[in-house]
Every structure is written in C-alpha cells, then in structure tokens.
Amino acid sequence: MTSVHFEKVALIGIGLIGSSLARAMRENKLADTLVACARKEETRKTALDLGIVDEAFENPADAVRDADLVILCTPVSTYGPLAETFGKHLKAGAIVTDVGSVKQSVVNDVKPHLPDSVDFVPGHPIAGTEQSGPEAGFASLFVNRWCILTPTAEASDTALNRIRSLWEACGSMVEIMTPERHDKVLAVTSHLPHLIAYTIVGTATDLEEDDQADVIKFSASGFRDFTRIAASDPVMWRDVFLTNRDAVLEILQRFTEDLTALQRAIRRSEGDTLQDLFTRTREIRRGIVDAHQAGTFDPREPEVIEETTDKDVS
Amino acid sequence: MTSVHFEKVALIGIGLIGSSLARAMRENKLADTLVACARKEETRKTALDLGIVDEAFENPADAVRDADLVILCTPVSTYGPLAETFGKHLKAGAIVTDVGSVKQSVVNDVKPHLPDSVDFVPGHPIAGTEQSGPEAGFASLFVNRWCILTPTAEASDTALNRIRSLWEACGSMVEIMTPERHDKVLAVTSHLPHLIAYTIVGTATDLEEDDQADVIKFSASGFRDFTRIAASDPVMWRDVFLTNRDAVLEILQRFTEDLTALQRAIRRSEGDTLQDLFTRTREIRRGIVDAHQAGTFDPREPEVIEETTDKDVS
Numbered sequence: 001m002t003s004v005h006f007e008k009v010a011l012i013g014i015g016l017i018g019s020s021l022a023r024a025m026r027e028n029k030l031a032d033t034l035v036a037c038a039r040k041e042e043t044r045k046t047a048l049d050l051g052i053v054d055e056a057f058e059n060p061a062d063a064v065r066d067a068d069l070v071i072l073c074t075p076v077s078t079y080g081p082l083a084e085t086f087g088k089h090l091k092a093g094a095i096v097t098d099v100g101s102v103k104q105s106v107v108n109d110v111k112p113h114l115p116d117s118v119d120f121v122p123g124h125p126i127a128g129t130e131q132s133g134p135e136a137g138f139a140s141l142f143v144n145r146w147c148i149l150t151p152t153a154e155a156s157d158t159a160l161n162r163i164r165s166l167w168e169a170c171g172s173m174v175e176i177m178t179p180e181r182h183d184k185v186l187a188v189t190s191h192l193p194h195l196i197a198y199t200i201v202g203t204a205t206d207l208e209e210d211d212q213a214d215v216i217k218f219s220a221s222g223f224r225d226f227t228r229i230a231a232s233d234p235v236m237w238r239d240v241f242l243t244n245r246d247a248v249l250e251i252l253q254r255f256t257e258d259l260t261a262l263q264r265a266i267r268r269s270e271g272d273t274l275q276d277l278f279t280r281t282r283e284i285r286r287g288i289v290d291a292h293q294a295g296t297f298d299p300r301e302p303e304v305i306e307e308t309t310d311k312d313v314s
Numbered sequence: 315m316t317s318v319h320f321e322k323v324a325l326i327g328i329g330l331i332g333s334s335l336a337r338a339m340r341e342n343k344l345a346d347t348l349v350a351c352a353r354k355e356e357t358r359k360t361a362l363d364l365g366i367v368d369e370a371f372e373n374p375a376d377a378v379r380d381a382d383l384v385i386l387c388t389p390v391s392t393y394g395p396l397a398e399t400f401g402k403h404l405k406a407g408a409i410v411t412d413v414g415s416v417k418q419s420v421v422n423d424v425k426p427h428l429p430d431s432v433d434f435v436p437g438h439p440i441a442g443t444e445q446s447g448p449e450a451g452f453a454s455l456f457v458n459r460w461c462i463l464t465p466t467a468e469a470s471d472t473a474l475n476r477i478r479s480l481w482e483a484c485g486s487m488v489e490i491m492t493p494e495r496h497d498k499v500l501a502v503t504s505h506l507p508h509l510i511a512y513t514i515v516g517t518a519t520d521l522e523e524d525d526q527a528d529v530i531k532f533s534a535s536g537f538r539d540f541t542r543i544a545a546s547d548p549v550m551w552r553d554v555f556l557t558n559r560d561a562v563l564e565i566l567q568r569f570t571e572d573l574t575a576l577q578r579a580i581r582r583s584e585g586d587t588l589q590d591l592f593t594r595t596r597e598i599r600r601g602i603v604d605a606h607q608a609g610t611f612d613p614r615e616p617e618v619i620e621e622t623t624d625k626d627v628s
Contacts, residue, residue, distance in 0.1 A: 126535045130599070146532060175531075185528045188518055190535035196510055197536075199573045201595040203565070204502055206572075214499045216601045217489075218460060221440045221504035222511075224602060225539050231599035234592035241580045241588055251517070252577055256570075258520075259513045263566055266555045274555055278548035281515040285444075285545035287530045288538060 004165035008033040010067040012060055012082055014047045016128060017099045018073030019137030022052040024170040027139045037063035046134045060086040067091060069166075072098035072110070077239040080109035087113035095119045095159045101186065101236070103150045103179035105243035111152060119159030121151045124182065125172060126190075130231045143171030150179040187247035191240055192255060195248065197229035198237070318479035322347040324381040326374055326396055328361045330442060331413045332387030333451030336366040338484040341453045351377035361448045374400040381405060383480075386412035386424070391553040394423035401427035409433045409473045415500065415550070417464045417493035419557035425466060433473030435465045438496065439486060440504075444545045457485030464493040501561035505554055506569060509562065511543035512551070 009025060011018045014036040025031050036053040037060045038044045044056035057063040064070050064086045072079055079098065090096070096118055100106050106122050114120055127145040129136065147167040151160045164174045177185075204215050204223070215223060241248055265273040323339060325332045328350040339345050350367040351374045352358045358370035371377040378384050378400045386393055393412065404410070410432055414420050420436050428434055441459040443450065461481040465474045478488045491499075518529050518537070529537060555562055579587040 126532055145534065148532075181528075185525065185532055186535060188521065188525070189529050189532045189537040192517075193514060193536035193540055195576065196514060196573075198592055198595050199576055200507060200510060200569060201598050202576075202591050203506075203569045203572045205594055205598055206568070207502065211499065211502070212598075214495075215503050216598065216605055218440055218462070218499055218503045219602050219605075220459065221500060222507035222543055223503040225543065226507055227595070227599040227602055229536055229539065230592075230595040232592075234589050234596070237592050238585050238589040242583055242585055245580055245583070249577065249581060252573075252580075254520070255514060255517045256573070256577075258517045259510075259566075259570070262509065262513055262516075263563065263570075266559055266566075267563060269556055269559070271552050271556055275548050275552040277516050278512055278544075278546075278551050280519055281512050281541070281544040282548070284515050284519055284526075284530065285541040288533050288541055291530055291533075 004030060004162055004169055006031045006069045006162075006166075008035065008067045009069045009071065010035050010037065010063040011053065012037045012063065012070065012072045012086070013074035013078075014038050014043060014053065014056070014134045015073065016132055016136045017125065017141075018071070019047065019050070019052055019134040020127075020139065020141040021071065021073065021099070021137075021170070022047075023137055023139035024142060025166075026052060028169045030166060030169055031069075035063050035067070043134060050134060052134070052137075061089040064089050064094075065091075068094050069162075070094060070096045072096070072100065075233075075236045075239045076100040076102055076106055076109075076243055077235075079106055080113070083110040083113035087115065090115060090118050092117040095121060095162060097121045097123050097163050099123060099125055101190065101240050102244040103148075103182040107150070107152060107179050116154075119155045121149055121155050121159055121163045122179065123150070123163060123167070124148045124186070125167070127172075128232075130228060132233055140171065142167065145172050146175055147172040148175050148177060148182050150177060150182050183244050183247045187244060187251045191244055191248050192251050194229055194232060194237055195241065195252065196255070197226040200226050201230040318344060318476055318483055320345045320383045320476075320480075322349065322381045323383045323385065324349050324351065324377040325367065326351045326377060326384065326386045326400075327388035327392075328352050328357060328367065328370070328448045329387065330446055330448075330450045331439065331455075332385070333361065333364070333366055333448040334441075334453065334455040335385065335387065335413070335451075335484070336361075337451055337453035338456060339480075340366060342483050344480060344483055345383075349377050349381070357448060364448060366448070366451075375403040378403050378408075379405075382408050383476075384408060384410045386410070386414065389547075389550045389553045390414040390416055390420055390423075390557055391549075393420055394427070397424040397427035401429065404429060404432050406431040409435060409476060411435045411437050411477050413437060413439055415504065415554050416558040417462075417496040421464070421466060421493050430468075433469045435463055435469050435473055435477045436493065437464070437477060437481070438462045438500070439481065441486075442546075444542060446547055454485065456481065459486050460489055461486040462489050462491060462496050464491060464496050497558050497561045501558060501565045505558055505562050506565050508543055508546065508551055509555065509566065510569070511540040514540050515544035 009031040022034055034053045035055040036047045037057050047053050047056050060082050103122050125142050125147040127141050167174050323345040336348055348367045349369040350361050351371050361367050361370050374396050417436050439456050439461040441455050481488050
C-alpha cells in the first residue's frame with residue numbers, strides 16, 4: 001500500500017459516506033486539515049460537534065479554497081450546480097473525486113466546470129447502510145469493500161494513484177474501469193435490485209390494512225430482505241434512476257421478459273421450466289460464496305438466510 | 315406453555331426441516347420414539363448415524379404404524395401420493411400435520427386420504443436456511459420464529475392444542491388462520507419475493523461471461539441479497555408456485571403493474587413519482603423494525619445492510 005497524504009481535504013456533503021470518509025481519514029492520518037460543506041446549519045454543527053472535521057462551510061467555494069483534494073459526497077443531481085459554484089475556486093493541481101453511484105452522468109455534469117489544472121478521478125465505494133446523516137458514519141465502513149474508480153482520459157497517473165491509495169488506506173479494494181462499464185455493471189448488481197425492492201415493497205403498501213399488518217408480521221419469509229434495500233435514501237436513489245436511465249431500462253427490459261416467461265410457466269403449470277431456472281440460479285450463488293471464501297468479500301455477510309423452509313425427501 | 319408429549323412420532327421426510335424438528339423434539343423430550351421415512355437409503359443411514367431418530371423406513375406405511383403423530387416434511391407435491399400410501403395404516407386418534415409452504419392445496423391433497431378417526435392440523439413454520447438434507451438441521455431453527463397452523467373444521471381442539479404446544483415447545487410463536495388466508499399472505503411475503511429473486515438472478519445468468527464475472531464481483535451492491543433467496547431448494551419452490559398458483563399470479567399481476575408504472579416514470583424522468591414511492595417504502599421498513607423491537611422478530615436479523623451508499627447533503 002502506497003502511503004498517501006493530503007494537506008487539506010474538502011468534503012462536499014457530510015452524510016453517511018462523507019462522514020465515514022472523514023472518520024477513516026482522521027483515523028489513518030491521511031489529511032492535515034479536513035473541512036466539510038453542508039447546506040443546513042444543523043448538519044454543520046453536528047459535524048463540528050462530532051469532531052470529524054476542523055471547519056464547516058455553507059458555501060462550497062469557501063470549502064474548496066486551498067484544498068488539494070475535493071470529494072463530492074452529495075446526491076448526484078447536485079454535482080453539476082456544485083461544480084459550477086466551486087470550479088473556479090479550486091487550487092491549481094487539486095484533485096476532484098466523488099462517491100456517486102453512477103459515473104457517466106457525473107463525468108458529463110462535473111468535468112465542464114473544472115479548470116484544466118485540476119485532475120478529475122470519479123469514484124464509487126460499494127458500501128453503505130440504510131442510515132443517513134453525519135451521526136450514522138463510521139470509520140470501518142469501507143473495510144474489505146470494493147471502490148470502483150473511473151478516471152477521465154485527461155487525469156494524471158499521479159492523481160489516479162493518490163485516489164487509489166486513499167481508498168486502500170481506508171481498507172477498500174480498488175478496481176479501475178470506464179464510466180460506461182461501471183454504469184452497466186451497477187445497473188445489474190445494484191440499480192435493478194433496488195428498483196425491484198422498491199416496487200415489491202410499494203406493492204405491499206397498497207394492500208388492505210389487515211393484509212399489510214400480516215405482511216409485516218410474517219415478513220421473515222423473504223419479504224424482509226427487500227424492505228432493508230427499499231429503506232435506502234429516497235433522493236439518492238431517485239437520482240440514480242434518473243441519471244443511469246438507459247442502462248437501467250435496458251436491464252429492466254430483460255428482467256421483465258424473464259418474469260413474463262416465468263409467469264406463463266406458472267399459469268401453464270410447467271414444473272420443469274421452473275425447476276430448471278431454480279437450479280441454474282443456485283450456481284450464481286455458489287460463485288458468490290466461492291468469491292467470498294476467496295477473501296474478496298466482506299466477511300460480515302450473514303450466513304443464514306431467513307425463511308426458506310427447505311424441505312427434502314431424499 | 316402447555317407441556318406436550320407424544321409416544322411415537324413419524325417424520326415423513328428428514329431434510330432440513332424434518333431433521334431440525336427431530337433434534338428439537340429430542341432436545342425438549344417431546345417424544346418417546348422418533349422414526350423417519352426417507353426414499354433414499356443414504357438419507358436413512360445419515361439420519362440414523364446422526365442419532366436424531368430411532369428407526370428409519372423406506373415405506374411410509376411402516377413409518378406411521380402406531381404413531382400418535384405424523385409430520386409431513388417433504389415437498390408438497392409428494393403429500394397426496396404419500397397420504398394415499400399411509401392413510402389406511404394410521405392409528406385411530408393419531409394427529410397428522412405438515413410443514414409445507416402452501417396450505418390450501420395441502421388440505422385438498424391430504425384430507426381425502428385420512429380416516430375420520432384422525433385429526434389433520436396443517437402447519438407452516440416460517441423458518442429455514444438455504445441448506446438442504448438431514449446434516450443441515452439444527453434444534454434452534456424454530457426459536458422465535460412464527461409457525462402458522464391452518465386446522466380443518468373437523469380437527470378437534472385437543473389436536474390443535476397439542477400441535478400448538480409442540481411448536482411452542484420448539485420455541486416458536488403460533489398463529490392460527492384459514493388455509494386461504496395463509497396462502498394469500500405468504501404469496502406476498504414469501505412466494506413473490508422468491509419468484510422475483512429467482513428471476514433477477516436468472517436474468518444475470520444470461521449475461522455475457524465477462525459481465526457475469528463482474529456481477530459476482532460487485533454483488534454486494536444489492537444483488538447478493540437476492541442470490542441468497544434464489545439458492546433455495548428448487549423442487550420445494552417449484553411445488554410452491556404450482557400449488558399456490560392463483561394467489562401468486564394475482565399478486566404478481568399487481569407487482570408487474572407497479573413495475574411498469576415505475577419504468578414509465580424513469581423513461582419520462584418523473585423524479586417526484588420515484589421519490590414519493592421511495593419515501594413511502596421506508597414506512598413499511600419502519601413497521602418491521604418496530605415489530606422487531608417489540609420482540610416479535612428473530613433477534614438474529616442483521617442490522618447493517620449491504621451497499622446502499624447513502625449520500626446526504628443536508
């Protein structure tokens with residue numbers, strides 16, 4: 001691991017991810033000075049009271065002044081206006097990065113506002129909880145988690161290596177790919193699962209009151225796993241679907257076709273079709289468990305699933 | 315808790331659930347004699363080697379002889395033929411129950427084969443893991459989990475109370491409802507989530523090889539939760555969808571309509587529609603967390619979800 005150090009780091013947004021990064025950077029002594037930018041006074045006060053940053057500003061232009069690293073930690077729809085506000089106040093030679101869940105739109109929105117003397121290295125840590133706000137963060141959030149970097153062609157190797165080292169110092173494993181590739185992969189692994197989870201939980205909220213009470217009561221039979229995902233931050237996820245629209249609609253289309261085929265198999269009582277699919281899907285799980293055992297996964301993964309009442313006459 | 319005791323219990327099927335019940339009954343001294351019925355010699359040998367049953371039979375008629383309790387623990391599609399085979403060998407006054415994930419079809423398939431002198435009290439423990447087979451069971455599987463009983467109108471109160479006490483002695487909380495109600499509630503909380511999880515994992519298995527490798531690598535971003543569910547026993551789940559077809563197709567129809575509306579909102583960039591839904595779904599999660607804190611849920615529920623990279627500028 002390369003040792004990495006910054007004189008002044010500006011965190012634009014200090015919610016779960018921003019405050020976790022602040023804590024991780026403090027703990028690993030990665031920065032001399034840490035400052036935050038937050039719209040609400042209450043958030044700035046909380047961040048200062050928690051002692052995770054040295055200063056907190058309302059205006060992003062004030063926050064980025066003299067910073068050699070600026071990290072965008074707000075919902076991605078705010079990136080463009082923010083970059084427009086602070087772009088011309090950036091120090092020459094500064095690096096700008098982010099933690100957004102989509103990458104192509106981020107490049108499109110932010111890059112035009114940055115001076116040529118600044119390196120832009122977009123990033124996405126695959127880590128989080130369903131909590132929000134500066135109190136919810138913790139330093140170990142990124143340990144053993146992937147962080148994907150999607151550097152622009154103009155970014156220097158030095159800047160890329162410094163951002164890579166930053167994440168490695170926070171405990172992450174780093175992968176480099178193009179923004180297009182990132183958005184395609186995450187549409188499958190993250191955006192579609194969230195969309196489905198939001199939908200199924202939404203379908204349940206439209207049930208009669210009695211039914212809803214029983215759904216909550218017996219949620220351990222599978223439904224509960226979906227509610228966890230569907231409790232994620234609404235604004236962040238709105239932005240994900242609006243900014244990665246094409247990739248999401250493409251994979252959603254495939255999913256819908258597959259679901260329709262399954263619906264047809266159920267209606268026609270085609271047991272073999274169902275059993276074949278249900279057997280195939282076990283393979284993917286095996287691949288994930290193998291990758292996990294190979295040490296490339298978070299060891300905190302729960303081993304026992306809720307509810308499958310697996311029966312076997314064999 | 316009423317104390318309950320059986321002279322001889324016959325478990326038809328000794329997989330994850332059957333073997334867990336055997337262990338729980340042994341541990342709590344609920345039966346003098348425990349016997350199992352299994353199709354495969356290997357399974358019978360394993361059950362005997364594990365010491366969880368006293369005898370193991372290939373023929374269900376042999377297993378149920380003199381039993382005062384018979385528990386069906388095989389995939390539900392086998393219930394009818396099994397009941398036909400052992401029905402006339404049941405002891406007068408015996409109780410028959412089961413652990414199947416659907417209840418209406420179970421009543422239809424089993425009841426006609428049982429003599430009038432026998433009480434039928436169908437049941438469904440909401441518990442399980444993704445593992446199968448007699449080695450996978452453990453005595454505490456049912457602790458703090460719901461077990462739903464759907465007694466037929468003809469079943470005596472004594473029989474119902476004995477089955478209720480059996481599950482309570484194994485650590486479960488018991489709820490009584492009609493088979494129709496059970497199948498409707500479980501279609502929402504369990505069958506639809508499993509169908510969706512199988513579909514999304516199936517969609518991923520159809521991707522190009524490179525894409526699939528990345529899906530496995532970055533599965534912690536949401537997808538992994540689905541693979542756990544989609545690794546459940548294929549035969550058991552085939553039977554669930556075939557036997558609870560109408561309730562599953564009904565809720566699936568609602569889900570598909572909701573998903574189509576969401577797809578339309580994404581295509582038209584209707585951010586408010588998305589954010590409204592994503593905010594509503596948090597409520598259901600809150601209800602579940604509250605119920606959990608009220609002590610009606612398994613305390614083992616993992617508190618931290620994987621991957622939502624929640625960002626907050628507030």
